[in-house]
Amino acid sequence: MAASSSTSPPQGLIRQLARRPSVVIALVFFVTIVGACFALPVLGVTDVGGMSVRNRLSPPGVNGYMLGADAFGRDLMGRLLLAGQVSLGIGLGVSILSSILGVAIGLLAGFYKRLDTPLSRLIDALMAFPDILLALSLVAIFGGTMINVILALSIVYTPRIARIVRASTLVIRELPYVEAARALGTRTPSIMWTHVLRNIASPILVQATFIFAYAMLAEAGLSFLGVGIDPQTPTWGIMVNEGRQYIDNAFFLILFPGFVIALAVLSLQIVGDGLRDALDPRLAKET
Amino acid sequence: MRRYLIKRLIGMIVVIFLVLSIAFVLVRLAPGDPASLMLGPDATPGEVQDLRVRLGLDRSIIVQYATFLGNALRGDLGTSLFFDQPVTQVLAARAEPSIFLALMSLAVALLIAAPIGIWAAYRRGSLGDQMSVSTAMLAASVPSFLTGLIFQRVLATDLGWFPVSGYGGPGAGFWDRMGYLILPAITLGITNSALILRFTRASMLDILGEDYVRTARAKGMSEARVVLRHALKNAGIPIITVIGLTFALLVSGAVVTERVFNLPGMGNLVVNAVLRRDYPVIQGTLIVVAALYVLVNLVTDLLYLVVDKRVKY
Numbered sequence: 001m002a003a004s005s006s007t008s009p010p011q012g013l014i015r016q017l018a019r020r021p022s023v024v025i026a027l028v029f030f031v032t033i034v035g036a037c038f039a040l041p042v043l044g045v046t047d048v049g050g051m052s053v054r055n056r057l058s059p060p061g062v063n064g065y066m067l068g069a070d071a072f073g074r075d076l077m078g079r080l081l082l083a084g085q086v087s088l089g090i091g092l093g094v095s096i097l098s099s100i101l102g103v104a105i106g107l108l109a110g111f112y113k114r115l116d117t118p119l120s121r122l123i124d125a126l127m128a129f130p131d132i133l134l135a136l137s138l139v140a141i142f143g144g145t146m147i148n149v150i151l152a153l154s155i156v157y158t159p160r161i162a163r164i165v166r167a168s169t170l171v172i173r174e175l176p177y178v179e180a181a182r183a184l185g186t187r188t189p190s191i192m193w194t195h196v197l198r199n200i201a202s203p204i205l206v207q208a209t210f211i212f213a214y215a216m217l218a219e220a221g222l223s224f225l226g227v228g229i230d231p232q233t234p235t236w237g238i239m240v241n242e243g244r245q246y247i248d249n250a251f252f253l254i255l256f257p258g259f260v261i262a263l264a265v266l267s268l269q270i271v272g273d274g275l276r277d278a279l280d281p282r283l284a285k286e287t
Numbered sequence: 288m289r290r291y292l293i294k295r296l297i298g299m300i301v302v303i304f305l306v307l308s309i310a311f312v313l314v315r316l317a318p319g320d321p322a323s324l325m326l327g328p329d330a331t332p333g334e335v336q337d338l339r340v341r342l343g344l345d346r347s348i349i350v351q352y353a354t355f356l357g358n359a360l361r362g363d364l365g366t367s368l369f370f371d372q373p374v375t376q377v378l379a380a381r382a383e384p385s386i387f388l389a390l391m392s393l394a395v396a397l398l399i400a401a402p403i404g405i406w407a408a409y410r411r412g413s414l415g416d417q418m419s420v421s422t423a424m425l426a427a428s429v430p431s432f433l434t435g436l437i438f439q440r441v442l443a444t445d446l447g448w449f450p451v452s453g454y455g456g457p458g459a460g461f462w463d464r465m466g467y468l469i470l471p472a473i474t475l476g477i478t479n480s481a482l483i484l485r486f487t488r489a490s491m492l493d494i495l496g497e498d499y500v501r502t503a504r505a506k507g508m509s510e511a512r513v514v515l516r517h518a519l520k521n522a523g524i525p526i527i528t529v530i531g532l533t534f535a536l537l538v539s540g541a542v543v544t545e546r547v548f549n550l551p552g553m554g555n556l557v558v559n560a561v562l563r564r565d566y567p568v569i570q571g572t573l574i575v576v577a578a579l580y581v582l583v584n585l586v587t588d589l590l591y592l593v594v595d596k597r598v599k600y
Contacts, residue, residue, distance in 0.1 A: 022421075121298070125305035128577035132539035133557065137569050140561040141317040217430055221543050224432045227561045240432065247440060258433035266428035273424075 016278035023274030026267035033264050037084030060252055070242070070253055080260060083234035087216055088264070090150055090235070094215035095208040097154040102161020103204065107192050109162065110169025120166065123159040131156045131218050136227045144229045153218055157211045164207055168200040202279035209272035213265045220261050236261045295588065299581055304356075306577040311355050313573075314566045315348070327564075364571035369563050374571035378553060384454055385552035388468050388475065388544070389537050393530065395476025396483050401526060404487025408495060409514060419484065427481035431540045435474040435547035443470060452549040471548045475540045482536065483529045490525035497521075524591055531587035534580055 017023050060076075070076055109119035126134075131153075138152035169192075172178060178195050186194075216236075222228035223237025231238050236257040243253030322338040323330060339345050343354055358365070364374040400423075407416040443451040449470040455463045494500065494517075503513045542554035549555070553572060560568035 121301050121305055124298075124302045125309060125577070127535075128302060128306055128580045129309075129573060130535040130538040130542075130576060130580070132542050133573060133576060136542075136558065136561050137313060137573055140564070140569060141313055141566075213428070217428075218539075220430050221432065221539070224430070224543060225546055225558050225561075227558060237430075240430075240436075244436070247436065248444075251440060254433070254436055258430060258436075262425070262429040262433065265430075266425055269424055269428060 013275075013278055017274050020274050020277075022270055026270035026274070029263060030267040030271065033084065033260065033267075034088060037081045037088060070239075070250075076253065076256060079234055079239065080236070080257060083236050083239055083257065084260065084264075086146065086229070086233055086235045087219060087237070087261070090146065090153070090219045091212045091216040091264075091268075093150040094153040094157060094219075095212040097150060098157040098211055099161050099204055099208045101154060101158040103165050103197065105158065105162040106165025107169055107196065109166040110196075111173060111188060111192060116166075119162075123162050123166075126155070126159045127163075129156075131214070132221050132225075135218055136222055136225065139222060139227055144227065146229050146233065149219060149222065149229050153215045156218070157215060160211065161204060161207055164203050165200060168203065169196050172196050172199055202275075206272055206276040206279065209268055209275060213268035213272065216261065216268075217265055295585060299585055302581050303578055306581070307356060307359050307574060308352075310570045310573045310577075311352060314570050317566070320344070359574065364574060365567035367560075367565055367568045369560070369565045369568070374567050377556065377568060378571060378575060381551055381553045381556045383552075384464070384468065384550045385541060385545070385554060387465065388471055388541055388550065388552060391465075391468055391472035392475035392479060392537065392540075392544075393533070395472050396480040396533070397526070399476065400480040400483035401487055404484045405491050405514070407484070408488045408491030411492060411495075416488075420488070423481040423484040426477050429478070430543075431474060431478045432543050432547050434477060435471070435544055438470055438474055439547065452547075454549075454551050467548075467550070471544045471550060474547070475537065475544045478540050479533050479536055482533055483526070486525055486529045486532075494521050527587050527590050531584045534583045538576055538580075 017027075070079065105119055105123070109116045109123075134156050135149075135152045138155060139148055142148045142152065172195065173191075178191055181191050181195060219228060219235060220237030220240070223231075223235050224241045226241060228237060229235065231242070239257035240254050240261075243250070243257070246253055320335070320339075322342060322344055323335045326334055326338060343351050346354075362375060364378075366372065367374050367377045370377050403419050407419045410416050439451060443449045450467050452467075454467050459467075500513060500517055503517050504510075508516075538554075541552065542558065544550075545552045545554035546558055553576075557569060557572040559565075560572070
């Protein structure tokens with residue numbers, strides 16, 4: 001991790017986090033979900049899509065289906081894990097891409113006075129669009145592929161990172177050590193990298209964790225609305241949407257994927273909160 | 288003060304201009320010719336050409352942009368391809384459920400979050416505090432469609448306490464229609480109460496640490512009076528802030544909630560517009576909602592002046 005190594009070394013961070021039972025539990029849950037979803041191919045389980053008309057809508061625990069079977073007789077557990085790969089992948093992709101874009105925009109706005117006003121107004125304008133609304137318009141225009149959903153949601157969440165980076169950059173660039181570096185002839189890109197970015201890595205990491213969670217919720221929302229990625233590829237949101245048709249006799253089809261979304265998002269938010277408290281004690285009060 | 292107002296208004300105009308530009312660019316970015324895309328694969332070349340002329344696509348992009356801006360400023364957001372009606376008219380016809388859903392769910396959210404947030408701050412660190420903070424986090428993590436579907440199934444279908452879905456049909460009176468909004472408003476209100484709760488709690492914690500609260504206590508004032516007279520009065524500002532902040536959250540949630548409960552609102556309209564590739568409606572909804580967001584945030588900023596005499600711009 002690139003956080004200022006003198007104040008919060010990774011070891012110290014881990015110890016800080018380990019002191020909070022809620023964070024540890026949340027981490028365990030999240031790692032379990034990720035592990036289960038991505039262990040599937042490793043374990044050689046590939047036939048999760050196997051259909052069985054006879055067993056369609058089997059309730060949980062019946063006919064050997066731990067979580068039941070869907071309308072095509074496919075094992076719900078297997079599908080949940082398969083869909084998890086996509087849902088988690090989208091969340092991770094969005095949090096990485098929006099961090100990169102947000103850092104770039106925020107640094108430029110914070111460092112170059114001439115770019116500040118136009119970029120800041122652009123950020124304001126983008127933030128005026130509610131996330132799902134902007135995302136679904138983008139997906140409608142570019143088409144519902146996994147890459148497009150990641151791109152659309154990254155555009156939606158980039159302003160959040162850009163704002164934080166810009167605000168921190170404005171403060172840090174006036175600090176004596178940056179002035180000293182400049183007086184020594186260090187070039188701006190190098191100042192940005194070594195002095196600014198390293199010092200704002202923690203708030204970016206915290207925000208990226210939250211964006212991971214929001215992006216998963218937003219993707220689920222898009223898929224639920226039927227405007228997310230192509231329903232051939234299952235995501236947790238698509239599973240809920242598919243389950244709606246059988247809401248009266250197979251409520252578990254909605255309940256399980258919905259529950260997994262909530263669990264993944266909740267644990268990410270708790271981890272994000274824990275990271276924030278551990279990395280910046282001044283912010284701890286604002287939970 | 289006047290300088291601030293002028294600065295703020297100019298900023299707002301710039302942002303609205305950018306919002307319009309983004310909305311314009313977005314639809315132009317769609318791969319392929321917008322006219323043939325809108326008409327679908329079955330359209331004849333003649334039909335495509337007609338639509339191109341109707342949309343002004345045969346003119347240069349600068350002219351199109353200028354026309355678009357000019358029309359938008361005059362309140363003309365184009366014509367819906369599906370309804371063949373002005374977009375503003377289409378939106379206005381679906382505004383009622385959306386507006387009342389937003390207002391009612393905001394009321395629900397405030398009713399849940401404000402008292403709990405204040406209480407949690409007052410009992411900081413207690414089991415109750417921790418539980419309310421965790422519950423708020425849980426509420427923000429459950430997708431609103433899941434809450435909606437569970438409520439719909441249990442409270443409406445099984446127990447019959449609320450209508451299951453819809454908006455009462457064509458002949459329904461105003462109060463009938465509002466009855467259809469209660470369960471959606473509770474659903475959306477619970478999701479949105481999380482942010483308000485955390486915000487109220489945080490600002491209440493700040494206020495409880497202020498000198499005047501300590502002074503009031505030192506004077507021997509009863510705890511109830513300290514909290515209600517001094518602290519609560521000053522919690523107005525954060526509550527106003529959060530209303531501005533939750534607006535975007537509310538709209539996003541409303542899109543999903545309207546879909547769950549099949550309400551004929553703007554959210555349902557825009558999802559259908561996406562499914563039908565009705566770009567003018569998508570564009571119009573984006574513009575109207577973003578403009579509303581900018582306006583709401585301007586109003587909340589100005590309300591600070593009224594609520595807190597210390598704030599000077």
